[in-house]
Amino acid sequence: MGATPSLGPPSRVNSMARKPGEQVRPQAERVRLCVPASTSNLGPGFDCLGLALSLHNVFIFEPAPEVSVVVKLHGCDDHDGQMVAEGRRNLVWQSADEVFRRTGARVNGLKITMNLAVPLARGLGSSATAIIAGVAGANLLLGSPLSDGEVFGLIVDLEGHPDNVAASYYGGLTAAMICKRTPHLIRYDVPPDIRIVAAIPDYPLSTEKARAALPKEVPLSDAVHNLARTPFVIEALRNGALENLALAMDDRLHEPYRIALLRNGRAIRKAALAAGAAGVAISGAGPTMIAFCHEPTAKAIAEAMTAQLKGGRVEVLGVDKKGLRATVRK
Template identity: 40%
Template sequence: MTQAPLPQVGRTATFTVRAPASSANLGPGFDSLGLSLPLYTTLRVTPQASTEVVPLGHGLSSTPANESNYVYQAMLLAARRAGRPLPPARIEIESEVPLARGLGSSAAALIAGIVAGNELLGRPLDHAAVLDVAAREEGHPDNVAPALFGGIVVATLDKLGTHYVRLDPPAHLGVTVLVPDFELSTSKARAVLPREYSRADAVHALSHAALLAAALSVGRLDLLRHAMQDYIHQVWRAPLVPGLSDILESAHEHGALGAALSGAGPTVLCFHDTRSDTGRLHTYLHGVMTRSGLTGQVMDLPIDLAGTVVACPVEA
């Protein structure tokens, strides 16, 4: 998380908070592994005598323009953890993160709101506390940790706290995402998961999650295809995402280093080597959408390294 110094005058000046999208799980790292992507939710916060919540842009047109807005509720979470009332402000909200697509739109809003509330209060919460508040609200840290810190993050949540390790991405590791033009709620995607797993599936998940974290930490791009195999959630969610099984099985034949469902979906993530052309992979992914009767977009993205950024806009 990057912060620029704010004026020490009681937070009377406008400031901005920018939080990135994220992709969670990456295959076997269920609820514990994620990375940050450069699509942003941005808040412009101006302290004033009364509270206003102003969602901007077509993508947020269905979100509440009042204190029930998720961003404002996230700001209140910071105030509750700090044990202080939240000062009133005008909060303008913009977002590039598509809703209900498995790209961490709720996590970006949550982190942006908690950080904004913390700023209004004079930063009583440190980074560890901000992460813990967010992870406990979400129920897992896989999206909120990379949204806060950037890069690739392995994180756990237990009764003692939220614990994480942030990794810089390996050299030459890029991301290609297929974002279909339909929404899939996290609750629906979680509802299809079994309540119990076999010992064999548990061992498979543990070993592959460990291998994936190790491969990412030392830059073994050749291992990603094998390490990203998963039996915990992707096999159960595949019927909800047409074409997913095809991509998981065959994307490596078209230039992908590995493939996974992004979060709860329906977005699908492929890793690629930035030294190689991704045209063949794009053609393949568009073909999968066409055969599945879907529309959407395919994008190459770097991994965001900055995480959440706080700054004071410079007025012209």
């Protein structure tokens, strides 16, 4: 188990990176970033827990006269590609442009090549990968005028909540919070034989629609219910003892209200548990559902979930321990 230090406020620029009055310009001719997908909440850890997954989007930045976005699909369908905005409306560019604005950099254009394997609007952190790539890629392109803490702080600032971005940025299992606009997190390693079986439907579900389904207030007993179970989820995943995960993943704050938005969601959960899953949860805002198990039972669980999934695909994934990877060519 490891804990990160407190991270600095997202708006502060690293004054040691450049001299006063010095113009920030691109220092690299190519930046390549590999960002893992993530699942969040993990049942009771609403807007707090995140887990990086062995499914990745790859982004390549190259300075150019104008903003252009090239999309290549790897496992995603054409509908996912159609959901990616072009030019300056693209989330990756908008995130990168925030770095350019805050550092005073003069960057008029950028060629962004996106190799997408994480389906959009499925509860697997696709927007988190885009924001991470935009902020981290722009910072590396400029020669890293922002510190690591400032980069992560800006990422959280743009995403609005830290659960998915913490896991995708740092890898492994993360518990994150925001205090006085500053993100804080704890990172945990997960045993290598843990598998996450993801039932990914062929339809999207926006975070906005999923959040609109939630009540404005919840009973105190439901809040206590979730608080009591969240540490058990962390410990089960940290040490690989999954025996009590089904009890620990019993959520009362969001899943009871969102399950109706998922086609055959209850049947998928029931089938996964019957096939040997230690615990089942809605991944993020949905509609993907995830089942946790050890490697030997993953195939049977995948087959059971596939039988109940009305369109889409089921993937058996591991935990990504590394988080963001980047290479820079100058």
